[in-house]
Amino acid sequence: MAKFFVSHSIQDHEVVNKFNENFLRLALGVQPEEIFCTSDRGTLQIGGNFNDDILENLKESEVVIFLITKNFLKSKYCLAELGAAWALKKEAYPLLLDELDFSVLQSTPFSGRQSIRFNDKTNIIQFADELRNLNLVNDFSSVLVNSKAEILFDAIKSNESVEEEAPTVEQMSKLESEYREAMNYIKEYEKKIGELEKFIDNLKETKDLNEINKLEMEGSNEEETFENYIGELSRNLSRLDPIVASAIYFNLFSQEEFWAKLDSSRLKRLTASKYIYVDYDELRINYNSDHPKIKKCVRNLKLLDDFLISSPNLVEWLEEKYEEVISLDNINFWLRFFSIHIVI
Template sequence: MKIFISHSSLDNRLVNPLMDLIQTQFGLTRSNFFNTSDEELQAGGQWIEEIKQGMHDSSLVLPVITPNYLESAFCLCELGATWVKSADLIPIIVPPLDYKALNATPFRSVYQTVSLDSEEGLTRLYDAITKRGIGQGNVTRFLSRAKQFSERDLAPFIKEMEQREVVTPALVKNLKADVARYKEAFESSESEMDQLREENKKLRLMKDAKEVKQMDYERMDEWDEFMAAAEEAKSILNSLPRYAVSVLYQNYKSNHEGFFPESDDFSKLTDMESEGMVIYDSGWKPDYGHPKIKKADAALDKLKAVCGNYPHLEERFHEEYPDCRFGLRYSNFWEAIFKISIYKTN
């Protein structure tokens, strides 16, 4: 007597305990079974030929019908081979499938299925095997072991199958339709974004430059705002003579006390005085009547305000410039941020 258990390899955690139940309760041995999940196949062997031979040698086939089984082309081939061979067959239906699972096959009209949906189903399995004169069984002992099998192996498997999403042709069709809609929506949104970018570009060209710059500042984070203000001041200061920058620095450093150069070279300062950039009043001081000096002072005031608005800015500054003091009072701050040299004062 040889029993061929046809099943999906994904279901071995159910099939092996079921084989153990039948074996122990009917006094059989492993040699009475062909079960690919019980290491029946030899490593490196011609496994397809071994399965064909195993089915040929079997007098009873037990296909364990699960969702995994119905999705396996190989399992369906085994089922078809059983039909061709006209072998004795007991289809075992595992919930959540029911007797309708084989409606699309010839087996539903010819063979009586056994559903493992209750104790009664397990009793029918016992009766079906007993009627075929297989081994020596005891129904009371069988049902006692079957109860353990049902609680330990069958119930968890059924629960997992109930939660499993079955990929049906209808589901695939719906998913394809969803993908097409999402693709269309994505392409539409990309087109809208391109249009908005183009409109934004045109608006920026049309709007007042000061309004655009203010909008950019509102979108910046603390460090970006600081660096933008520093860059603005740098571009103005770099257009000024070095002595004019030194006079401006001294004004921030010593609270309007005035600049006294270390050298006796006053010619450049007097030249700038004649241009209206600086003025001598108990020391050299900025002449804020000059457009460039006024513009530079405004940019420096703006940078000073940014520095005061964000208490944590100094920490970031020291990460970027570890050798500098933070603030307009310090010459190395000017030299690091504005990339200029400051003349010393007496």
């Protein structure tokens, strides 16, 4: 999933393009796959559910950026995204364009939340510095950021100069109705989140981590549950040295012992960090099942294995789709879904 979710009005496509291409990508070095923006070609899957795609990426993103314009405030989808981000307690940045002031957020869930007015180039540069200070982007060239900030600011000013017709009474009434519907949806969604959080808290008191993890991974259908497991495991396994991941693979899912010819310093480092145990007499490397990071990975791998065994129809569908054996004892499965190269 993408790191940045950019919420915007489709009518502000020129500003959105300059924000994504010139500011995030060229000035700050954000990769295209790290940005979810419905205006970008190829962002939404053909034939997929538009609303589900948006909600899933909104939930999984690290940061939500709202490009708030007059068009944004008229869009029921934009207001729904605004409310959903608030309900999900996302790290959010409302950016005010079109010479809008902070009062426009008073009737939204983000009333009182710190926001930034993009009413001059300095504020755009300040926003870039904030993203860097929070380690959301890598270090960048100040000269390049200044240049791209000027291009973005020019696009914002051009967007403001477009003449707009004042909405009719009927249009305003419709917008108010749509806003109320969006807020009711958000309240219902927030209620469901609250109920789930309460259920999870109660479950945690039982200290049954397997049941807790199964509940956290459960989606609305088997495919979504599978994707939840893959997403969680990919994030956790990526934090481990490939040798450690390989030791887990061999110890859990292979009939063979694990050994690899490595430089002694690497093995010593992993051993000293309590990730692995090395038996030099038997030429065998075992993972440390008591390490917290490994313990979490092993628990979810076992749960995923049980889930696949109990979901034959899903496995058949995945094998047809990927032309690959869907099993955790298949090293190609680890490469395709976890981006892990098993060392053999």
